[in-house]
Structure formats: structure tokens, C-alpha cells
Amino acid sequence: MEPLQEITEHELAISPRSRFRAAMILALAADALQIFAVPLFGEGALSPADDLLDVLVAAILVHLLGWHWEFLPAFAAELVPGVDLVPFWTLAVINVYRKWKQITVDEQDVRDQLKALPKSEDSSEVKARLR
Numbered sequence: 001m002e003p004l005q006e007i008t009e010h011e012l013a014i015s016p017r018s019r020f021r022a023a024m025i026l027a028l029a030a031d032a033l034q035i036f037a038v039p040l041f042g043e044g045a046l047s048p049a050d051d052l053l054d055v056l057v058a059a060i061l062v063h064l065l066g067w068h069w070e071f072l073p074a075f076a077a078e079l080v081p082g083v084d085l086v087p088f089w090t091l092a093v094i095n096v097y098r099k100w101k102q103i104t105v106d107e108q109d110v111r112d113q114l115k116a117l118p119k120s121e122d123s124s125e126v127k128a129r130l131r
Contacts, residue, residue, distance in 0.1 A: 034084050
């Protein structure tokens with residue numbers, strides 16, 4: 001019999017794209033629940049179900065995507081009666097994704113520019129500064 005292999009944290013790592021996909025599904029589900037189940041969530045901060053849902057969604061989104069300032073106004077707006085009918089969780093995740101995508105594109109542009117530099121002593125200094 002072979003010994004059981006340990007599962008390391010590295011093997012369980014989830015790609016950023018999968019994290020955003022899970023976060024978007026969660027945000028859409030939470031916003032849809034708040035919109036279509038208005039009697040349960042219509043009171044805003046006075047509804048324990050609404051508060052519990054918003055705290056859970058905020059905690060899971062922060063776990064999936066890390067802390068982003070977009071989550072704070074979304075959480076605050078979800079506490080206001082009537083305003084929570086706007087899909088703030090979905091908008092927050094879309095904005096975080098947009099910023100992440102822009103950073104990824106910018107990093108790729110820098111890599112492409114570094115590859116195009118001529119081979120000289122100056123280019124190695126530039127590469128060292130950009131890392």
C-alpha cells in the first residue's frame with residue numbers, strides 16, 4: 001500500500017479567475033435574493049435576515065477577493081431600506097474585477113516592453129528597477 005499524500009495549501013489554490021467567478025455568482029445570488037424576497041429584506045438594517053445575509057456576503061467576498069474599498073459602500077448601502085434593491089454587491093464585484101483586469105493587462109504590457117529592449121547593460125538595470 002502506498003502512503004497517503006499530504007494535500008498542501010499550494011495544491012488547493014484557486015485561480016484568480018475562478019475566485020472572481022465564485023464571487024460574481026455569490027453577489028448575483030445575494031442581490032437576487034434581496035430583490036425577489038422583499039418582504040424578508042425590505043426593512044434594511046432592521047431586518048435580522050438582511051443583516052445576516054450582508055455580513056456573510058461581505059465576509060465571503062473579502063475571503064475570495066481580499067479587501068477592496070468597493071465592499072464598504074456596498075455594505076453600507078445594503079443596510080438602507082429600499083436602497084438594497086439596487087444590486088450593490090454585484091456592482092462592487094464588477095468594479096473589483098475591472099481593476100484587477102486592468103492591472104493584469106498593464107503587467108503584461110511591461111513584460112512585452114522588457115522583451116523588446118535591446119540587450120545591453122542599460123536594459124538589465126531597467127529590468128531590475130521594474131521588478
